[in-house]
Amino acid sequence: MDVDIQNLTEAIDRLAGAGPLVPADPESMEALMRQRARLDAVVTEAAASFDVSGDWAPDGAKTAAAWLGRRCRIPSGQARTLIRRGRALSHLPVYARAWSSGAINAAHVDAVAAVRNPSTEEALARDEQVLCDQAATLPFEKYSQAISYWHQFADPDGTETSYDKRVAARDVYLEKSFDEMWLGGMTMDPLSGTVVSEELSRLEHELFEAEWSEVKGRLGREPTVSDLDRTPGQRRCDALAEMAKRSRTAPANGKRPAPLITVLVDFPTLAGRVCELANGTVVPPGALLSLLDEAYIERAVFAPDKRVEVSEKARLFTGATRRAIELRDRSCTHPYCDGTRPSQVDHIIPYPEGGPTNQENGRLLCGFHNRLRNQPSQRPPPDG
Structure with a gap:
């Protein structure tokens, strides 16, 4: 065994032998994830070198990925991804250095590798440092957005063609099984998928709130999730059925009460x-x-500091004030929120404490984090 790998093995043995409490605090978890990223970078570069060497061929393997899958007992798809990532990394020297330092991880590399093609090679060579800096500083969702915009400018024709292919791949099936149950699945393009997802989430949240209120009245206390009658999956199924019921009973020329998509x-x-x-x-x-x-076209004018001057006399966020905050924040602003829950507009400085009802003092919070900020036992959430 190579002396470096032997030293690594001994270091991991010492860490594993220290017991499960070692990574229990936030600082240790962050440090461990950074070191894991560094090790992943080493493994990826080694896999790329192994691929080029051909040392897998004497065993009769057709490819390096096939050898890795068999010898290392990993799924074939995972083995192929490792080899592809290693090949891509050989063309991304800035990303390779950042990954080996632990500043970024495999997901950042995969995101930029996905937009590397003959049409973008020259622009990527020019902009790699800028993109890598974004990877090292932005939340991953914002980094992915930055990559998408970069790709759109670097290869406008390619992104339009790619989008058209995704639209063409849309598909939905719904079939009745032998026991009279219905089985289905769907693949939707970004626009159609967003329309369906947002309306389904809205109805699911509506059903959740009604169920929560009913159970609270029945129990005489704040319920827990385990007190509710339906699982999230069951509630989602009921929300989908509710969508169909409302569509069926809506007048053909009925006025849309709200935008379907923004x-x-x-x-x-x-x-x-x-x-x-x-x-x-x-x-x-x-x-x-x-x-x-x-389309309905709304105009929202933001100053350089993203502030819109509006009235501060109302207690509730309504009208243009609410809409401006929704457009600015998009989703829950708590930094540890996954952003998938419906959000509410609330005051940063509470209204009873003199907080004004304006865009500067408003932010989107999901129900969970809105309730959390009002619990004295909880630390106030950091600024989003």
């Missing part, structure tokens, strides 16, 4: 500078052409 663009886009869904998904401007005939 697409954010800056004024020049209609020249192509900013073009994304409210959930952060970047879409090519061409994808919006089919929506323009039925």
